[in-house]
Amino acid sequence: MPATATEALTAHWRARGISPSSLSFAPDGTLSASDRHLTADAATLASAEMAAGDGAELVDEPLELGEELGRGGMGVVHLARQGALRREVAVKQLFDEERGLANLLKEAWVGGHLEHPNVVPVHTLAVGPRVVMKRVDGTSWRALLREAPAPGEDRLGRHLGVLSSVCDAIAFAHARGVLHLDLKPDNVMVGAFGEVYVLDWGLAAGHGPACPPWLPRASSLRAIAGTPDYMAPELAMGEGARIGPWTDVYLLGATLHEVVTGRPPHQAELPIQKLYQAYVSAPHPYGPDVPAELAALLHRAMHVEPSARFADVAALQDALRSFTAHREAAAFAEEARAAIDALDDVTPEGEALDEAAFFARLGACRFALREAEAGWPEHPDLPALERRLAERLAGHAMRLGRLELAEATLASLDPPHAALRARLDALLEEGRAARAHVAALEAMAHAEDLDAGHRFRSRLAIVLGALFVVINLVMGWAERAQVVSLGYPEMLATGLVSLALLGPFGVWQRRLVFLNRANAAIWWVCIGTFFAVQGLWVLGAHAEIPFRDALALTPLFYLLAFGAVTMLVSTRFFVSPLLQVPTAIAAALAPEHVYEIVGVGGGLGAAAIGLVYLAPRAVRA
Numbered sequence: 001m002p003a004t005a006t007e008a009l010t011a012h013w014r015a016r017g018i019s020p021s022s023l024s025f026a027p028d029g030t031l032s033a034s035d036r037h038l039t040a041d042a043a044t045l046a047s048a049e050m051a052a053g054d055g056a057e058l059v060d061e062p063l064e065l066g067e068e069l070g071r072g073g074m075g076v077v078h079l080a081r082q083g084a085l086r087r088e089v090a091v092k093q094l095f096d097e098e099r100g101l102a103n104l105l106k107e108a109w110v111g112g113h114l115e116h117p118n119v120v121p122v123h124t125l126a127v128g129p130r131v132v133m134k135r136v137d138g139t140s141w142r143a144l145l146r147e148a149p150a151p152g153e154d155r156l157g158r159h160l161g162v163l164s165s166v167c168d169a170i171a172f173a174h175a176r177g178v179l180h181l182d183l184k185p186d187n188v189m190v191g192a193f194g195e196v197y198v199l200d201w202g203l204a205a206g207h208g209p210a211c212p213p214w215l216p217r218a219s220s221l222r223a224i225a226g227t228p229d230y231m232a233p234e235l236a237m238g239e240g241a242r243i244g245p246w247t248d249v250y251l252l253g254a255t256l257h258e259v260v261t262g263r264p265p266h267q268a269e270l271p272i273q274k275l276y277q278a279y280v281s282a283p284h285p286y287g288p289d290v291p292a293e294l295a296a297l298l299h300r301a302m303h304v305e306p307s308a309r310f311a312d313v314a315a316l317q318d319a320l321r322s323f324t325a326h327r328e329a330a331a332f333a334e335e336a337r338a339a340i341d342a343l344d345d346v347t348p349e350g351e352a353l354d355e356a357a358f359f360a361r362l363g364a365c366r367f368a369l370r371e372a373e374a375g376w377p378e379h380p381d382l383p384a385l386e387r388r389l390a391e392r393l394a395g396h397a398m399r400l401g402r403l404e405l406a407e408a409t410l411a412s413l414d415p416p417h418a419a420l421r422a423r424l425d426a427l428l429e430e431g432r433a434a435r436a437h438v439a440a441l442e443a444m445a446h447a448e449d450l451d452a453g454h455r456f457r458s459r460l461a462i463v464l465g466a467l468f469v470v471i472n473l474v475m476g477w478a479e480r481a482q483v484v485s486l487g488y489p490e491m492l493a494t495g496l497v498s499l500a501l502l503g504p505f506g507v508w509q510r511r512l513v514f515l516n517r518a519n520a521a522i523w524w525v526c527i528g529t530f531f532a533v534q535g536l537w538v539l540g541a542h543a544e545i546p547f548r549d550a551l552a553l554t555p556l557f558y559l560l561a562f563g564a565v566t567m568l569v570s571t572r573f574f575v576s577p578l579l580q581v582p583t584a585i586a587a588a589l590a591p592e593h594v595y596e597i598v599g600v601g602g603g604l605g606a607a608a609i610g611l612v613y614l615a616p617r618a619v620r621a
Contacts, residue, residue, distance in 0.1 A: 009279040012237045016222060023224065025271045030227045058127045063091055074100035079135065082123075089123060093130040103202055104129060106215070110201040113212055114176060118169035120189075120197045138191035145185055145259065159259045160324060162188065164317065165196035167252060171313040174245045177210030179218055181243070183251035184230050185258060207244055218243040228274035229264035230254035233304050236278040246306040249316055250281075253301025253309075260290055265302060280304065291330065293323050329375030336368035336385050343392045358396055365389050387413060394420050398427055457519060461610030465603040472599020479595070488541035488550075495534045521568050522609070529561035548591045551598060555584035558602050565609070572612050576605035 013020060025031060066079040069090060080091040092107075094100040108131045111122035123132040141162060149155040166188055170180060180187075182203040189197045203225050205218035221240030226232075232250035234242035257265045265284060266274040281304040286295040297319050303309050310316040343361050369386065372379055390409050394417070397406035406424050410417060471494075478484045533554055540550035559580035566573045583601025587594045 005280045006276050009236065009276055012239065012279075013224075016238045018224060018238050020272060023272065025228075031224055031271075058129055059124045060127045061124065061132070063089075063126060063130070063132070065091065074103060080132075082132065088135050090133045090135045091126070091130050092133065093128050101129065104131060106204065107131065107201055109212075109214060110178060110204045113215075114169075114173050114178060114201075116169055116172045118165050118196050118198055119173075120199060136189050136191060136195075136197055138189045138195065138197070140186060141188035141190055142185035144190055145262075156259070157324070157327075160320065162190060162196050163252070163256055163259065164320060166198055166255070167313050167317045167320070169196075169198040170248050170252065171317070173204075174207070174248070174313060175210065177206050177208050177212060178215065179205050179207050179243065179245065180248055180251070181205055181218070181235065182226050183248060183255055184227055184264075185255060205240075205243070218247075224275070226251075228271045228278060229266050230258075231266065231275065231278035233279050233281050234306065236275045242306065244306070245312050246309045249309050249313060250302055250306075252313065252316060253298055257284065257298055257302065260286075260294065260298065291323070291327065293326055297323060326376045326379070329372045329379055332368045332372035332375065333379055333381050333385060336365055336372060336389075337381075339365040339368055340385065340388050340392055343396065355400055358400075362389075362393065391417055391420060394424070398424060403427055403431060455614070457522075458610045458613030461613065462607050465606030465608075465610065467603075468606060469599045469603030472595045472603070476593065476595030476599070480592075487547045488537045491537045491547075491551075492534065495530070495537070499530075522565050525561050525564050525568070529557055532557055548594055551594050552584075552587040552591055554598050555580045555587055555601055558605055559584060562605050562609075570612075573609055575608040575612075579605045579608065 010020065023031060062083055064081040064083065066081065066088075069077045069079055071077065074096070075092055075094040077090055077092045080089050081087070082089045092104070094104055105125075108122050108125050111120060111131075111133065115121065120136055121134045123134065126132050141159075144162075145159065166183070170183070173180060178201075180198065180201060180203070182200060183198075187198065187200040189199055191197070204215065205221065206212065206215040207218050211217060217240075219240045221238065221243060224236060224238040226235045228236070230251055232247045232254075234247055254265045261284075266277040268274045268277060281302060283299050284302075286298070297316075300319075301309055301316060310319065339361060343358065343365065366389070369382070369389065372385075373382055376382075390413055394406045394409040394413075397403070397409065398420075403424065406420075407428075410420055410424060475484075475486060479486050484490070536550055536553065536557070539545075540547065559577055562573065562576035562580060566577055579601055583597055586597045586601075590597065
C-alpha cells in the first residue's frame with residue numbers, strides 16, 4: 001500500500017473526527033461499533049418514535065420459544081411457535097434493551113417497509129421487545145460458497161442465480177429509498193428450495209425522495225460502517241455525503257468477486273489494512289480462467305470512482321444477464337471449436353474419408369455455431385471459427401471429390417485461402433483434363449459403336465438385301481422367258497433408277513445412316529461398290545466384254561466390299577465376304593444362272609450385315 005494512500009485516508013478520518021485507534025473490530029473483522037446502528041442520530045430518532053408511540057406499539061402475543069437459531073452482538077434469535085396462526089416463526093430479542101432498542105426497531109421497520117420475496121418478512125413487533133419474523137430454513141450463502149461443487153455442476157451459474165436474486169432485493173430497496181450498506185455472503189440465506197433472502201439490515205440508511213422519514217439518511221453518516229473485506233471507498237472514508245445506491249453496487253461487485261475468486265476483494269492481515277485497500281480499490285488482476293467480459297464487469301462495479309460504476313443495480317443486472325447469455329454462447333463457441341478440431345479426426349489424411357461421419361460432425365459444428373451466434377452475435381471468436389469451419393469443409397470436400405461444394409465454400413472466405421485455392425484449382429484442372437480424356441474416349445467408342453442406330457440400319461440392310469435377291473431372280477426369269485433381253489444399257493438404267501429412289505431416302509435419313517464412323521464406313525463402302533459396279537457396266541460396254549462375263553465378275557466386287565467392311569469396321573461381319581467366294585465360283589461355272597447366283601449371294605451378304613446389327617450386343621460381342 002503506497003504511503004500516500006494511507007496518509008490521504010488518515011487525513012479524511014481526522015477531518016471526520018475519526019481516530020484509527022478508536023476503531024473497534026469484532027472477531028470476524030467487522031466494525032463492531034457500527035455493526036448494529038448507523039449513527040447516533042438513528043438512536044435518537046428511534047427513541048423519539050418510541051416515546052411518541054408513533055407506529056411503535058408492541059403486540060402482546062404469547063410466543064412459545066424453542067431452540068436457539070443464532071446470536072449476534074446485540075441479541076439472539078429463537079425458533080418459536082405462534083399459537084394464533086399455528087406456525088413456527090423466528091423471534092429476535094435483545095440482550096440489553098437500552099443499548100439495542102434503536103437498532104431492533106430500525107431492523108423491524110426496514111423489514112416491514114421492504115415487502116419483497118427476497119427480504120425476510122417481518123410479521124410483528126411483540127412485547128419484549130421482540131421482532132417476529134418468518135422462519136427461514138436454509139443455509140448461509142457463505143457456507144454454500146465453501147462447498148465443493150457436485151460433479152458436472154455449473155458452480156458459477158448457480159451462484160450467479162443467487163446474486164441475481166440479491167440484486168432484485170437491493171433494486172427494490174433502492175426504489176423504496178433504502179440502502180443496505182453491508183452486503184456480503186454472510187448476510188444472504190439460501191432456502192432449502194432455492195429461496196434467497198437478504199438479511200441483516202442493521203446498517204440500512206435512507207437515500208433519495210422515497211426514503212421513509214423514520215430512517216436516518218446515509219448523508220448523516222459520521223463513522224466508518226460495514227465490513228472491511230467488502231467495503232466501498234466512501235464507506236472506508238466515513239463520509240456520508242459520498243454514499244448512495246452506487247455504494248451497494250460496489251458491495252454487490254465485491255460479493256461477485258468472492259464468488260469468482262473464492263475470497264473477498266480486500267485481503268490483508270489486519271482489518272485496518274483492509275480499510276486502506278478499500279479506500280484505494282485498485283483493479284484486481286484476474287487470471288485467464290475469468291472471462292474477459294466478467295472481469296470488465298467486476299472492474300466497473302468496484303471502480304474507486306462512484307461515477308464510473310454502474311449507474312444503478314438494474315444496470316448491473318443487465319450486465320450480468322448479458323454475461324450469462326454470452327457465457328452460454330461462449331460455451332457453444334468452445335463446443336464448436338472442439339467439434340471443428342474433431343473433424344480432422346474422422347479419418348486421418350491419406351486414408352479414405354468416412355463421409356457419413358464427417359457430415360454428422362459437420363452438422364454438430366454448425367449447430368453449435370448457430371447457438372453461439374444467437375446468444376452472442378458479436379462474439380469475438382465467431383468469425384475465426386466460421387472461417388476455420390469453412391476451411392475444414394473445403395479441404396474435406398476436396399478429399400471427397402465434392403469440388404463444387406469446395407469451390408462454393410472457398411468463395412465465401414474473405415480474404416481467400418491461397419493454399420486451398422491453389423489445391424482446388426489443381427484438382428479442377430485435373431478434373432477438366434480427365435473429363436476431356438473421358439469425352440475423347442467416349443467419342444472414340446461412339447465412333448466405333450455398332451449399337452448406335454443399329455435397329456434402323458439392321459432393317460435397312462435386310463430389306464435392301466431382300467430386294468437385291470428378288471430383283472435379280474426376276475431379271476433372271478424374265479431373260480430366260482425371253483420377256484426382256486438384258487445388257488449393259490438395261491443395267492445402267494436399273495442403277496440410275498435405284499439411285500433415283502434410294503438417293504433422296506439416304507439424304508433424308510443421313511443422320512441415322514452416318515451416325516458414327518463405323519456405320520458411315522459401311523455405307524461409304526456400299527456407295528463406292530455401287531458406283532464401281534456401274535463403272536464395270538460402262539467399261540464392259542466400251543471394251544465389248546460379253547455382258548454375262550461382266551455380270552459374273554460382280555461377286556468379286558462384293559467380296560472386296562464386304563471384306564473391306566469386315567477389316568475396317570468389325571470382324572463380326574466376316575460371314576458376308578465368305579458368302580461371296582462360293583457366289584463368284586458358282587457364277588463362273590453356271591453363267592446361265594448368273595442373275596440368281598449373284599442376287600442370292602449379294603443379297604445374303606447384305607442381310608448378314610443386318611442380322612449382325614440386329615443381334616443382341618452380348619451375342620455380337
